[in-house]
Amino acid sequence: MAVRFFNQLVSELCLGKPELFGITAAATVNDALTVLKSSEGTHVSVWESGDERAIRSCFCVGKICMTDVILFLCREENLADPFKAFEAPVSQMLSEGVSVIRHLDSNSSLLEALDYILEGTHNLAIPIQKKSLNNGGGYCWLTQEDVVRFLLSSIRVFSPIPSFAINSINVIESDIMILHRDEPASSAVGYFNRALNQQTSVAVVDEKYRLIGEISPNKLACCNETAAAAITVLSVGDLMAYINCRSPPEDLIQLVRTRLLERNLVRMSDLVNEFFHSSVYHSSSTRSSDDESGPSRNWGSGRNCPDRSCEAIACSPTSSLVAVIIQALAHRVSCVWVVEEDHTLVGAVTFVGMLKVLRSFSGCRQNKPEKDNIFKQ
Template identity: 50%
Template sequence: MAVTFLNRNVSDLCVGKPALKPLSASSTLTEGLAVLEKSGESQVSVWRCDHYSKNIEVEECECECLCVGKLCMVDMICYLCKCDNLDNLNKALETCVEQILPKGNVVVRHLAPNSSLLEAIDCILDGTQNLVIPIQNYISTKSRKTLSKPSSSSCKHRDGVEYCWITQEDVVRFLLNSVGVFSPMPNFSVESLNIIDRNVMTIRYHDPAISALDSLTLAHIEQTSVAVVDDHYRLIGEISPSTLAYCDENAAAAIMTLSAGDLMAYIDCGGPPEDLFELVKMRLQEKKLGAVLELMDREFSFISSSSSSASSYSSDDELGVCRNNGSGRYSSARRAEAITCYPSSSLVAVMIQALAHRASSVWVMDEDYTLIGCVTFKGILKVFRSIANARSKPHEDNSVKQ
């Protein structure tokens, strides 16, 4: 029954999915930033379309649109932190989007709608984050029109085809909704299933946040997080790409100037406390980064100087209230607190935790809060894939005997 379920068409996961709003790979970061802010999404698909030249007829063109990646604020933030890009912010923001996409990683991959769920899981285990699926049939040949070249920040797909994408979270949620099919495995502990990844990335609470830049870039690709620990390796919190994704480009300045502990407070729900905001400004002045200071003053002119907001540890923090800068994007971010479980936690409990908190990984710790490792969506999917392997072998053996 489990194998039959995993052979369902991946298009079943596309029901209700919105069509992707494409961004041309030749767009600048400034244009990409505008698209992200307008969409309110944490990421936007990046496409390379080569058939737009001199009004070529679509039916005579063999070139196709190809999704080559996705643009997220984390990509921009990590890029701005490198190579002294904050020294010349305007020039850095004119960089072509395709130049900052991860190289050598199949982050996105096209998949036919009649592909099986099992094929989708295999792609994810191979490193894919987003599966691009067509959700609309080709328009009729008679209605095809001569296409003119679009602006650099937009992209039309040939033949009017629309696409959606499926994430690792979508697949795990789909499996959870029918988890009884895989009984009794979901009740096993994550330790017994051997899916605790003990090779995790960490940074100490008082260390400069910039020292974790390479780890943060890798965590973004692998869809994990960087654990913030104390001197005894006890878990304090995390610096998560999924939280950074709802911040703005000013987070790059925070990474360059704050400690790991302060950065957690700065990015929490996308709204920096005023004292940390002022600390970043002071340190930017010391580094003579005037362009970034001007940007921060424009972006955060709304910040009140009232005494109620002067402390970074106000009653709002204690109540878990999210601050934001007035933009709907930032209020969508989850808090920067770490989501945790124990080695004895069941697989289904960890799945529910991760999905409820929109976390792509769950930290595993012992009773003393000492960090043991983490469980990722990829690790969870590996378990379901192994069940398919185990249950298909007897069937294959019987076929051979017959």
């Protein structure tokens, strides 16, 4: 039954998916910012085309979110003048050698899509099948979350594994990224880039290794470009406070300004001043915090951002796999932390880890070597 389930067409996952629109690879970082701030979502796709008039000749080469922009501004060569960095091509933000986007025919199987994801693909670009004479539809894309949600809808196919405790199967990852709250956030830029490329999160712990929060690419994607300044001069704990609010506290904004000037990062300080002293910010900050067009709309990059709280979503080592899957989907997170009763951090369960376990039911081996047995000996 599970084998037949994985043979169904990937087009069945695309029903109701919106058509992708994006920017060309020749567009600037500023162009990407404009689209991000005016769009409904948190990402914009990047396309190359040999013929601009023929949408079928276009090829999606990547995706950009506010996190990409923030981490791009954190590069040493861009800290001195972020305004100059805005004029750079978006291609400079795409990770070299990391194939996060793959095109897949709509007649491909769910198993093919799953294997691409397990190889590191973030999004699958699928042609939209339109029932019209012209039939010149564009593309939609599928994410890891889409596939996990689809598998959950037929979770009985995978019985009894979903009911097993996660500490009884090879699903808890111990190779996780951990920061202490007193560390400088600038020292964690490498972690943030890795979390973005691997679609996971960075755990924040206290002196006793207890989980107190996280910093994830999804949280950063709901901020604006001034988060780059905060990463540059704040501690990890202060950065969490900066990105955790609908709008950063005034004392933190002032602290960022002061420390930037102490480091002679005048243009970065100008960026912070330009945003928080703008008439748009002042007029919106007088509105109710429940008004979606208020501070959060100007602070964030898109209206459909998930909850930006830095509170980490956690589970117990004895939680069942299906419970953790539901927990991740309910909170729109790709990483659920595993903690003991005293909140001591054990590891994490990611979308990729969940998919690896469920894929073991396909009856097929992957091209690359995998452990034959998902159970601990």
